[in-house]
Amino acid sequence: MVVYVAIFSMLITVILQLSMRVQMTGSRVRISNEIKENVSQFTQIVTALVREGNSLDIGNSVFDVHPGKLVVSNGAEIATIETYTKQVTMGGASVAIRKLRFLQGSNPPIDLTSDHVDVTDFRLVNLSQAGSPDVIQLFFELSNVNPSGDPSFESRLSVSSSIAVRAES
Amino acid sequence: MDYIKKSTKGFSLLELTLAIALFMIFVAGLGATAIGGHLTGLENAKMAKANALIMESWEAVMAIRNNNWSDLANGTHGLSALSGYWEFSGMSDLSDGFTRVITVGDVRRDDLSNIVSSGAEIDPDTKLIAFDLSWEPSSGQLRSLHFESYLTNY
Numbered sequence: 001m002v003v004y005v006a007i008f009s010m011l012i013t014v015i016l017q018l019s020m021r022v023q024m025t026g027s028r029v030r031i032s033n034e035i036k037e038n039v040s041q042f043t044q045i046v047t048a049l050v051r052e053g054n055s056l057d058i059g060n061s062v063f064d065v066h067p068g069k070l071v072v073s074n075g076a077e078i079a080t081i082e083t084y085t086k087q088v089t090m091g092g093a094s095v096a097i098r099k100l101r102f103l104q105g106s107n108p109p110i111d112l113t114s115d116h117v118d119v120t121d122f123r124l125v126n127l128s129q130a131g132s133p134d135v136i137q138l139f140f141e142l143s144n145v146n147p148s149g150d151p152s153f154e155s156r157l158s159v160s161s162s163i164a165v166r167a168e169s
Numbered sequence: 170m171d172y173i174k175k176s177t178k179g180f181s182l183l184e185l186t187l188a189i190a191l192f193m194i195f196v197a198g199l200g201a202t203a204i205g206g207h208l209t210g211l212e213n214a215k216m217a218k219a220n221a222l223i224m225e226s227w228e229a230v231m232a233i234r235n236n237n238w239s240d241l242a243n244g245t246h247g248l249s250a251l252s253g254y255w256e257f258s259g260m261s262d263l264s265d266g267f268t269r270v271i272t273v274g275d276v277r278r279d280d281l282s283n284i285v286s287s288g289a290e291i292d293p294d295t296k297l298i299a300f301d302l303s304w305e306p307s308s309g310q311l312r313s314l315h316f317e318s319y320l321t322n323y
Contacts, residue, residue: 007185011192018199025203032210036217043221129254132235135228137250157214159221160264162228162255164235 024152031116031144031155038113038142039159042100045112046070046138049079049102050163056134058126067098068124070136072165079104081112083122088115093147098122100140117142121158135164211307215266219302219314222267226300229255230271230320238322241296246271272299276319284319294322 050056053072060080062069067083080103085096098119100112113119121141128134141158229248232255233240240257247262247269248255261270276295279285284295299317306312 007189014196018196018203022199022203029210032214036214039217039221043224047224125250127232127250127254129232129236132232135232135235135255137225157217158265159218160225161221162225162232164228164232 027153028155031153032157034114034116035142035144035155035157038117039140039157042112042140042142043159043161045102046081047161047163049081050136051166053079053165055165056126056128056136058128058134061124061126063124063126065123067119067122068138070124070138077105083119084109086115088145090116090145090147095145095147097145113142116145118145120156127162133165135162137162208307212312215304215306215312216314218265219267219304219312222264222269222302223300223314223316226269226271226302227298227316227318230298233257234320234322238294241273241298241320243273243275243296246273267302267304270301272301273297274299296320 049072050070053074055073057071057073057078060069060071069080069082072079081100082103083098083100085098087094087096089095097115097117099115100119100122101109102112103109119140120143121139123139125137125139126134127137137160139158139160141156143156144153146153226248229250230241236254242257245260246257247259248271249258249262250256251258257271261268263269274297275291276297277285277287277289278292278295279289284292296319297317298320299315301313301315303311303313
């Protein structure tokens with residue numbers, strides 16, 4: 001009888017541990033997917049914005065430091081991609097996160113990243129050459145908001161890319 | 170004649186062994202699924218970075234083209250932005266764990282301007298650009314991504 005109880009206890013323990021591990025893996029995959037979706041969305045929007053622009057507004061853009069700022073001139077319209085901080089509540093705690101947003105003309109700003117991710121790096125490098133259409137290289141890193149600091153739920157994705165305006169400056 | 174009455178209650182050793190074996194198979198399957206899901210997540214993240222690097226490479230080659238068409242020399246190249254602009258540098262470059270190789274090649278066109286693989290004349294205003302990225306995955310064999318496109322001087 002004692003042997004059966006011991007075996008049964010072991011099996012229950014293994015099942016519980018496994019269930020927790022599967023659940024944790026599911027959560028980590030969801031977090032990872034959230035970050036990837038944000039990276040993909042941001043990359044597409046910033047690429048379209050720069051490609052459709054006439055030139056970069058070098059004077060009003062912020063290069064080489066985090067947080068950077070990108071201002072693109074498209075005829076009469078000025079479009080800006082920048083970061084701002086927002087206070088969000090997560091797990092009962094209030095956390096300050098940095099988000100990317102898009103501004104065009106006098107329209108209200110549009111958030112480019114969700115409240116579940118924090119922009120931990122956003123740097124732009126101006127690689128333009130005189131006589132050629134403007135080119136930028138951008139580095140950005142998105143991390144999941146993890147107020148508890150639990151390393152099991154730590155996830156970040158850093159990406160570098162480059163975009164050239166298509167129209168002659 | 171007395172018979173010894175055997176108890177038929179409880180588990181036999183064989184039944185117990187079989188039950189434990191089946192359970193272990195079940196546990197191993199679930200465990201493999203959990204680990205596989207985690208590795209797939211990591212690999213998807215690397216694939217997202219690889220796609221961004223391919224786009225970076227394409228835009229960099231376009232920037233080189235925009236600056237000076239003759240800089241698109243045939244051969245294999247790496248990329249560098251250390252001079253403050255995109256330029257070819259070496260035969261490959263490393264970026265965040267990825268090895269990048271860009272190959273520039275001639276394009277031939279027939280009398281009707283159709284691109285052909287051999288013969289005909291080399292079109293001096295068109296290049297075939299191939300991008301190859303390779304990286305060490307979280308597990309398994311070396312992963313790679315290949316993309317190629319034509320680039321014209323007009």
